[in-house]
Amino acid sequence: MRRNRLRLAGLLAAVLVAVTAPAAEARPEPPTLADLAQRHGRYFGSATDNPELTDAPYTALLGSEFDQITPGNGMKWYATEPQQGVFDFSQGDEIVDLARANHQKVRGHTLVWHSQLPGWLSDREWTADELRAVLKKHIQTEVRHYRGKVFAWDVVNEAFNEDGTYRETVFYRTLGPGYIADALRWAHQADPRVKLYLNDYNIESIGPKSDAYYRLAQELRAQGVPLHGIGLQAHLALQYGYPATLEDNLRRFSRLGLDTALSEVDIRMYVPADEAKLATQAAWYRDLTEACLAVRRCVGITLWDYTDKYSWIPAFFEGEGAALPWDEQLRPKPAYYAIREALK
Structure with missing residues (x-):
């Protein structure tokens, strides 16, 4: 009997020790890219596209590492108004719903672009009055639909040629350069709170194309046109x-009172990748992250999808790829650690 009491006392003592002993220290999760960027008052985001959302490991990382999403294609004109006056927001809505579930903000992309237009728009000639009405209706219907659900819009995408002349799009040919100011005004009428951007590639450096945006931004601001930011796509390539x-360029736009964003970042190379190329790529990712952090009005960075598994590069640039900070197996590459280093 005494032996049983002793055994019971021993068990009680062990339980008390287990209850009162400090729990083994749980190792904290390392901060995500979004966590690190938020410490600087920035966001760190990724584009995504609807077909990828069935990939559970991919969407898990998309939902945890980033605090901002851009729909790669689901908000473009061909997807949202496939027939004149018939709107379909299902693809964009799916991405907005995913972002909301993950407490991420959404950048709207894109309202006016010469590419990926539906055939009914691109395959016929328009009078100026007709096209103005079509453009206004498209912009305002889409912006109203996403009012309060997106924080910014790429209103006009890729409006200039490399030499700084206006690109000969259906909108420019039919309406003249004033279509850009009109597009911004119509978007602002539909959602007075959303930030409105012009967005383009090869405007990271100071040069003829970025100078054209600088002059246009000056003119629009002087006329009171609602323009809030410039998106520098930053589709870079090691060979160029x-x-x-970049930092000086971001700074000069901020002096106009404009935000900037690195809006579609990837850094491609000729494949196969090797250690030297990946090291150079990592250094570039670190440098462009540091450039954004150095300029107060550079508000955030968005990868043009985060993994080589879903990169657009191989389909558009023969022999090139390996452009993103995660590889095709969703493993982080040297670029990922370089971005973390810059954000710390």
């Missing part, structure tokens, strides 16, 4: 060299 004037 790093845009050394």
Whole structure:
């Protein structure tokens, strides 16, 4: 009997020790790219596209590592108004719903672009009055639909040629350069709170194309047109060299009272990748992250999808790829650690 009491006392003592002993320290999760960027008052985001959302490991990382999403295609004109006056927001809505579930903000992309237009729009000639009405209706219907659900819009995408002349799009040919100011005004009428951007590639460096945006931004601001930011896509390629004037360029737009964003970032290379190329790529990712952090009005960085598994590059640039900070197996590459280093 005494032996049983002793055994019971021993068990009680062990339980008390287990209850009162400090729990083994749980190892904290390392901060995500979004966590690190938020410490600087920035966001760190990724584009995504609807077909990828059935990939559970991919969407898990998309939902945890980033605090901002851009729909790669689901908000473009061909997807949202496939027939004149018939709107379909299902693809964009799916991505907005995913972002809301993950407490992420959404950048709307894109309202006016010469590419990926539906055939009914691109395959016929329009009078100026007809096209103005079509453009206004499209912009305002889409912006109203997403009012309060997106924080920014790429209103006009890729409006200039490399030499700084206006691109000969259906909108420019039919309406003249004033279509850009009109598009911004119509978007602002439909959602007065959303930030309105012009967005383009090869404008990271100071040069003829970025100068054209700088002059246009000056003119629009002087006329009181609602323009809030410039999106620098930052589709870079190792063979063309790093845009050394990026930080100066961001700074000059901020002096106009404009936000900037690195809106579609990837850094491609000729494949196969090797250690030297990946090291250069990592250095570039670190440098462009540091450039954004150095300029107060550079509000955030968005990868043009985060993994090589879903990169657009191989389909558009023969022999090139490996452009993103995660590889095709969703493993982080040197670029990922370089971004973390810059954000710390």
